[in-house]
Amino acid sequence: MKIAFSPCPNDTFVFHAWVHGLIPGAPKLNVTYADIDITNSLAASGSGLDLLKISYAALPWVLSDYTLLPxxxxxxxxxxxxxxxxxxxxxxxxxxxxxxxxxAVPSERSTAYLLFRLWAAAQVPGGVGEIVILPFHEIMPAVRDGLVDAGLVIHEARFTYPAYGLMQVVDLGSWWEDQTNLPLPLGAIIARRSLDLPAIVNWIRASVKYAWAHPKASQDYVLSHAQELSPEVVKAHIDLYVNEYTENLGEIGYQAVTTLLSRAAQAGLVPEVDWRTMTVIL
Structure with missing residues (x-):
């Protein structure tokens, strides 16, 4: 089974057990490690991948072939x-x-950029200027070096940005929570509609549970993909991004997703989604 996800600690932590053959009955995974901008493009391009981690903002463009997993x-x-x-x-x-x-932003179809556009439309008089798409790990150096005026950052950057001499203009997650009282949907796992979706959900959940039960088992694998992050930052990253919604979106999670994408569609930023076509697996 072909899958693409990022080398970020939360993804490698979640999928470690499945990747390493530790989930009974689960097929072998052929993994493509790629930045979120690339996985978003792969999902939209008919790449033939079975499973992908993409931005929630990219979801409306791929629902003809894929469905959201919970x-x-x-x-x-x-x-x-x-x-x-x-x-x-x-x-x-x-x-x-x-x-x-x-x-600088990490992807044109990233959830971060979608959220930024919703926020900036209401908060930045006259709007921002040029948008530059960079791999997320290049954004903070670009701001530090004056190549761009500001950067939209994701992942572990929230723990490391002071080391680059940077400061925060806005926390878009806090803005979203103040607006909606909902958690923020960032990255989604999608699967081809033709696959055995309940089985895949069970395998992913088993991999998540294994990761929580045996946190040290994945340590070497996670660190080998963590782009020179310290073990302390890696742990903080995992603790923040791997949570109850990673195991099960649940009703609140689905509400957060539909709220984000419905607001974005109303603003003309994404195609409107017919939620009746969504395969909902709880």
Whole structure:
């Protein structure tokens, strides 16, 4: 079975057991490790992959071939994207500081960028300037080095950005939670509609449960893909992004997904989704 997910600690932690043949009855996985911008593109391009981790923002474009699975993804509270800029004592950090500015983002169809567009439309007078798409691990260096005026960051950047001399303009996750009182949907696991979806859900959930029961078992595998992150940052990353919604989206998780994508569709940012066509597995 062919799967693509990121080398980030939460993904490798979740799928470690399945990748290493520790889930009884689960087929062998052929893994493509790729940044979220690439997996979003793979899902939309007819790549032939069976399972992918993509941005929730990319979901409306792929639902003809894939469906959302209720496990394995990233959704939660206190884990939203951050907008960062250089740490200058005299800097005004109101949203207006971004007006007309050059902003780096991790993917055109990332949930982070979708959320940023919803926020900026209401908060940044006159709108932002040029949008530059960069791999997420290049964004903070680009802001630090003055190649862009600000950066939209995800993943473990919320733990490491002070080391780059950066400061926060806005925590988009907090903004979302204030607006909706819902957790923020970030990354989704999707599967081809033609597959045995209940079986795949069971295998993913078994892999998640194994990871929680044996956290040290995946340590070497996770660190080998963690782009030189310290063990402390890796643990913080996993603790934040692998949570109850990773095992089961549940009704609140599905409500968060439909709320985000419905608001985005109303703003003309994504195609409208006919939720009746969604295969819901709880």
């Amino acid at each position: 496990c394995g993804g990233a959704l939660g509270r206190g884990c939203g994207p951050l907008v960062l800029t250089l740490n200058k004592a005299s800097r005004n950090l109101s949203p207006a500081v971004l007006a007309g500015r050059r902003i």
